[in-house]
Amino acid sequence: MNALEAYDVVASGIALPGRLDPTSITLRPGELTCMIGPNGSGKTSLLHALAGIGHPRGEVRIGGIDPHSLPPALRSAYLAYLPATRDIAWPLIARDLVALGDPGARDAGKVEKVLAQLGLDHVADRRLDRLSTGERSRVLLARALVAGSRLLLLDEPTANLDPLWQYRAIDHVQHLARRERRVVLVALHDLDIAARCADRLLIMNDGRLAADGPPHQLLDSPIMASVFGIVRSADGWRPSG
Numbered sequence: 001m002n003a004l005e006a007y008d009v010v011a012s013g014i015a016l017p018g019r020l021d022p023t024s025i026t027l028r029p030g031e032l033t034c035m036i037g038p039n040g041s042g043k044t045s046l047l048h049a050l051a052g053i054g055h056p057r058g059e060v061r062i063g064g065i066d067p068h069s070l071p072p073a074l075r076s077a078y079l080a081y082l083p084a085t086r087d088i089a090w091p092l093i094a095r096d097l098v099a100l101g102d103p104g105a106r107d108a109g110k111v112e113k114v115l116a117q118l119g120l121d122h123v124a125d126r127r128l129d130r131l132s133t134g135e136r137s138r139v140l141l142a143r144a145l146v147a148g149s150r151l152l153l154l155d156e157p158t159a160n161l162d163p164l165w166q167y168r169a170i171d172h173v174q175h176l177a178r179r180e181r182r183v184v185l186v187a188l189h190d191l192d193i194a195a196r197c198a199d200r201l202l203i204m205n206d207g208r209l210a211a212d213g214p215p216h217q218l219l220d221s222p223i224m225a226s227v228f229g230i231v232r233s234a235d236g237w238r239p240s241g
Contacts, residue, residue, distance in 0.1 A: 006030070006181035007063030009151050011050060014058035020045040021208040022058065027151070027185055032177040034194040034215070035187045037204030038228060043187040044084060046204065047153045050185070051081040062151055062183075073104035080149035084156050084187075086137050088128050094139045095124040101143035114142045117172060119165070133160045141169060145176070151183045152176065158193060166190075170197050191237060195219055203227060 006029035015022040020042050027033055037043050049056035052068035060066065067078040080101065088097070099111050115124050118138045123131055128139065137160040144154065157173060158166040170186075174197050177184040185202075188194050194201060194215060201218050203211040205227045211218050218224075225231050225240035 005063070005150075007150060007183070009050075009183045010061045012059045012061075014046075014049040014056050014060060016045050016049050016054050016056050019054075019207055020049055020056075023049070023209050024058075025202075025209065025212070027183045029150070029181040029183050030178055031184070031199040032174045032197055033185045033200040033202060034198035035185060035202040035204060036189070036191065036194055037210075041204040041227075042207040043204050044155055045207065046209075047081065047155050047185065047187060050151075051079065051153050053081070067151070076102055076147040076149060078149060079151045080144045080147055080153070082141055082144040082152075082154040082157055084159070086133065086140060086160060088136065088140070091127055091129060093125050093127055094120060094131065094135075094142075097128060097139055098142045098146050101145070102147040105147070110146055110148070114146045117145075118142050118169070134162055134165060137161055138165065138169070149182070152185070154184070154186045156187055156189065158188070158190060166193065191219065 009027040011025050013022045013024055023046065035043050048054050050060055060068065062078050067075050095111060098115060102110060115121055118141060120138055120142060123135055128136055141157050144152065154173065157169055161169060170193055173184055173186060176182045198215045201213060201215040202209060203218060203223060210227060211223050220232055229240050230237050231240045
């Protein structure tokens, strides 16, 4: 796929029985779409269904192509997924783990570039079990970004990061969406980051898509009280009851 090509991601009736009700959604290049919802609301399940994890029902198409039907070396050009877990079982060095995100790649410079973008140059040759939790989180994010996939599915990419790297990481992801016209869907718990960065907001509740729209409208709407039990005031978020 040419690096300049950008496609809508069209999901039709995707579902995971008992976890995610049938959901149809179109995600557009050039937008950073953030997804929020209480614990157990279906955020990770929606990411799993889009990524083809857990034998989902329904269809996903990127430019008319089913990414799940492709071999890994081709699929990585279309789709990358960052899981919420930061556990790593393999005693690899950081550089080698990042390279796994782009199977079959011959350009080692791509790995070095994404390591530098996420401030990991100095730990590139360290084993993962000798990195801090935050450094490990950035290494896993780098693995998801290295292939230049058209669809990025990121589950809590700011988890375990200090305040500076929370902003740097989400700003980098925002750049990929807006400047490189990737399709980016990010699951977050931090409502302030979602309010600052999102072009579009999805709210999940009870395994279904409860709302989809502009962040400034949804974050000040009654749905925040009904789904989260909170409201936004001049002093920040507070319980609605």
